[in-house]
Amino acid sequence: MFGGPDSHLARLVDEAGLETKSIPGNRMGLAVNGKVVASGAPETYPLRLPLSPAARLSFIKSGLKLRWAAQGFQRAARRQIGESASAARARELAYRENETFADYLGVMHPEVEAIFRAIAERITAEPHEITAGCGAGLFAVVWDSNLTLARNLIGGSALLPLTLARHLGSRIVTGAAVEEVVPEPTGARIRVRVAGRVRDVSAKYVIAATPAYVTHRIVRGLPADTADALARIPYGPFVCGAVLTGESGPMPWDDVYAIATPGKAFNMLFNHANVLRGSGPREPGGSLMVYGGGDLGRRLLQMTDGQIQEAFLRDLSTILPEVKDVVREVIVHRWEHAIPYIAPGRHRLQPALERSLGNVLLAGDYLGFPEMEVAAVTGLEAARTARGGLAPVEGAQSRVLERVQP
Ligand SMILES: Cc1cc2nc3c(=O)[nH]c(=O)nc-3n(C[C@H](O)[C@H](O)[C@H](O)COP(=O)(O)OP(=O)(O)OC[C@H]3O[C@@H](n4cnc5c(N)ncnc54)[C@H](O)[C@@H]3O)c2cc1C
Known part of the structure; x- marks a missing residue:
């Protein structure tokens, strides 16, 4: 789910030439x-x-x-x-x-x-x-x-990072695992593994947009309180099941987006095709998604994909009986560290996470209430700081950055 037109994420979606619609x-x-x-x-x-x-x-x-x-x-x-x-x-x-x-x-x-x-x-x-x-x-x-x-991205959320990557072209390298970031007097050295080969890269600024526990592991020389704060951000698991359906006409769940499902093999059930069911003809097929998080997610992580799929489909058909005849494909996805959550005492870590760390800048959803908007805003803040300290690069695009409020 995406925020409304005033959100930074909406601007990013707009810049990428994509579209969100009200659910x-x-x-x-x-x-x-x-x-x-x-x-x-x-x-x-x-x-x-x-x-x-x-x-x-x-x-x-x-x-x-x-x-x-x-x-x-x-x-x-x-x-x-x-x-x-x-x-x-x-x-x-x-x-x-x-x-x-x-x-x-x-x-x-x-x-x-x-x-x-x-x-x-x-x-x-x-x-x-x-x-x-x-x-x-x-x-x-x-x-x-x-x-x-209250909005969904038409085409699915994954379209946003994929489109951003396409727009950036050769200016970004994907599939590269950073092994360490070592601050140096005028910047930082980054050790990165790409296609099995380790390379060292120097940069004036590093925006560490990795999850808190990864940032803790790879960034060297952090002040003790910042390192401690990063290590203390808790993440919980999610096990998701994406269900492709092949119905040829309207289904009873067409006008529902989300259902909480206590006591089932998953906590939540989403109808991701709901955003397409506004006006106009009802297209065939659909897309449902279920997930189990927290303790339920931990129990699911112990099971094989086949067992998870079976449990998901069994319980799905008790809630939406018509689903039985239309399932075409199920994909199970596991996240051991899916989302950072806010535990008591979390706000006391904030000063150590928001302090200046010189040329290493932190970004990510764990810096606030965990959702994409916080990831986008903290990324933009970090980019603005870095840009402030860099000489202008000819031809560089910075339309979104210019609109970030200080
Ligand atoms: C099932 C599910 C549903 C969600 N639904 C919503 C929703 O509806 N709305 C919403 O706002 N949020 C939702 N969220 C949360 C949202 O996905 C996150 O808040 C957001 O993706 C966080 O962005 P981020 O950039 O901080 O971190 P991430 O998206 O986790 O990005 C961190 C990146 O760092 C990379 N990385 C890790 N280690 C290294 C390394 N060593 N070197 C290089 N790269 C590395 C990872 O591959 C990843 O690409 C959902 C999350 C899940 C799991």
Whole structure:
């Protein structure tokens, strides 16, 4: 999911000549006890799902608390006039950071706890592992389409890095593994392995846009607090199943985008073709995606791809029975370190991560609430700093950079 037209990512998409479209379908569906509710206001779900009276009451109570916290997160995430993006990131990370999401929600009915666990696992962690602010943020990003992630990239998200790589042509090298970055008085030396051969490259600036644990491993000479902060960013696992379907006409899930699926072999089910189902004729075929994160992801990682595929398809057909006849292909993908999550105490690491490190500049989603927008913004900030210290390069394109707000 991508942000709205005001996001930096949208500008990048635009520069790349790509297109995002608003997701028309419901982004907060729930499949519980054999029933899928994926329409209307989420506030009505406790009354429409087949739950016991005690579970309904528990769901209403926790739902209200969450609504309150999500609104607070939205306020915390809003950048003030004249404020730096870095200050806004720090405030967002500090929002309700002194208690875990599980503690904030309090004791819940087991069925309700399973619902919130399934949704927390979207960020690859359990409710007791993330801050209450992080849990609130997960809901905020789908609750309010003005704020956040409500668009899909036509053609699929992977099109963005592929297109950027194509536009950059010979100016970038892909498939190159950096083994170390050694700061030097006037720049840095990078040891890189390309096609099995190790090369040393010198650079005036290095933008380390690798995940925190990789940056910790490859960048030498970091101040102790920065190295420690990088090592302390936790990542959780995801196991995904992409399901290609070959239906020839409309399907019951056409107007749904996302369904949380507590108690299944996956936590979430997405209909990635939903963005194409607005107006106009309904094209044949479709694309569904499921994933399991957090503890469920860890259990899935122990299984073979065949076992995962079988479990995914079995549970998928209990939620969307019509899927059985139309599955054409399933691809299982494993991420052991999929997404960095925000654990209590995380905001105290921020000064060590945002400090100046001379000619080595850090970028990546782990520097804020983990999503593509933070990766894009921190990348642009780093690029602007580097450009400020470099002599202009003839013919270099910097249209996006010029529009980055300080
Ligand atoms: C299943 C899934 C669904 C998601 N859905 C969304 C969503 O809907 N919306 C959203 O905003 N975000 C989503 N995210 C999160 C989003 O993908 C990340 O926040 C974003 O990709 C982070 O970008 P990044 O550049 O910081 O890190 P990455 O995308 O992880 O990029 C780091 C890069 O560093 C490279 N690398 C690692 N080690 C080395 C090395 N030694 N040398 C050279 N290169 C190296 C890696 O190959 C990788 O290309 C999702 C993530 C997953 C896993």
